[in-house]
Amino acid sequence: MTTSPADRVAAETWFLRRGLPAVLRPGALVRRLWQRSAPALAAFAVFMANSILVTAVTGKHTINIEGQPTRTEWFVLALLLLVAPVAALAGWLVSRIASWRNRAGVAVVSVAVCAVGAVLGGPGPKVGGNLIYVGVIVAVILICTATGIGSILGWALDTTAHNLTLVGSLFVRALPIMLLTVLVFFNTYVWLMAAIISRARLWSALGFLSLIAVAFVIATTIDRVRPILTASAPDAPEAQDAVLADTPFVHLPAPAHRIPLSRIERVNVVFVLAMSQVLQLLIVALVTAFIFLVLGLILISPKLLAEWTRGNGSPDGTIFGMTLPIPESLIQTTLFLGALTFMYITARTTTDAEYRAEFVDPQVDSLRRRLDARDRYLADLRHA
Structure with a gap:
């Protein structure tokens, strides 16, 4: 049985690293909150x-x-291109720190850097406003960690990083839609729409298309995991011992019956599996959008831009509050094509047996292993 605090911490960390915070008691999610927030x-x-x-x-x-x-x-443009990858690398490196004390130190240094950034940099010239901005972001990070959202996002990102080879095969599957979107890219009516429509209205349209795509993923995910969620009997103890050999639960007794999942646990299971798929598909859509952005920068001249947009196109565009030397209509068209690609590749993969065998089925098997560990963990807590 799990008796020592170290064993309990190891068990809780195991579930958090695998995106199942709902398994833990609410009090466990706020333990070591500062250290667990260090990567973000x-x-x-x-x-x-x-x-x-x-x-x-x-x-x-x-x-x-x-x-x-x-x-x-x-x-400055080079800095903009590098900041996101460097930030992701920093978060990944910090997540690999095993010592809670070292993580706490990293968190303190990170907040100090953010405070200095609010004074010497930040989104605006007013230091007070920048400090409020930093405080809000830090609070959001802590809240996400305390609610388990950070655990789910972290697991999904880690899973995506470990399955980048599948992104290549997904991109190959997206080639047919690229051939279709090339026709959309060279459609003057699309460029005219992109030049006239406001960014807020475009984001609304992109959000609508994305919701449809995510609904596809969630619906198929529920169908795939329903037999596991409703199963009353766990795997045989011998089979569980084999798959849990390298976990903190191998020495815990296996209960005879599956402990029913709560509603929040069911949502957690579906959400974590759907999120991992959505992130993969989103990467493919972003790569496709980037290809069209580069193509537009190569082909679009001021004369062609004026012709396609009927004089409504601006040679400069804004994104996230930054003005860049990229035509506004090119940015809008690229975003629209990225959303179309995301919808298509989502619909394609939900019925693709090869994709399910390569990515979804291994995730479902991993889920079964995590639920076996959950049963042992909860049974041990009840008898502690």
């Missing part, structure tokens, strides 16, 4: 450090690049 805080600190550098180089808190970029502006 480190990633946020990278963005704030980048804002310090951008402000120091440009003397401005906002990025406004119009026309042909100068050498300094090219440097």
